[in-house]
Amino acid sequence: MSTAPGRLTLAASYLVMRSRLGYGDAVVDRIDPLMCCPPGAPLAVAVVVYADHVSACFRIDEALPGAESLPTRWQQALEDLTAAGDRPSAGPPAAAAAPGPSAK
Numbered sequence: 001m002s003t004a005p006g007r008l009t010l011a012a013s014y015l016v017m018r019s020r021l022g023y024g025d026a027v028v029d030r031i032d033p034l035m036c037c038p039p040g041a042p043l044a045v046a047v048v049v050y051a052d053h054v055s056a057c058f059r060i061d062e063a064l065p066g067a068e069s070l071p072t073r074w075q076q077a078l079e080d081l082t083a084a085g086d087r088p089s090a091g092p093p094a095a096a097a098a099p100g101p102s103a104k
Contacts, residue, residue, distance in 0.1 A: 008064070011037065011044035020051065033057040043070070 013035065021028035032055045033046035042061035047054065056074065060067040 013046040017050040
């Protein structure tokens with residue numbers, strides 16, 4: 001755990017489920033993460049990617065300045081990134097701009 005002024009220790013998990021889950025005929029459509037905040041960590045975040053869903057769980061110590069705004073700010077950042085991704089690009093990506101030599 002960090003004791004340096006202006007620094008804090010946080011816990012984060014990022015899990016990508018690459019295969020669809022199911023049990024018998026039941027199919028899992030969505031997974032939502034759940035986690036606890038370890039002792040001494042004022043912030044813990046878990047993100048799960050499954051099929052076409054991304055879910056996040058925040059556990060935040062209310063004593064952390066600005067704690068209540070973190071989930072909303074994260075959501076806004078995702079919306080901003082999504083909107084930026086919908087804009088037409090200025091040109092083709094660098095990798096696609098110049099084809100490489102063909103192998104024969």
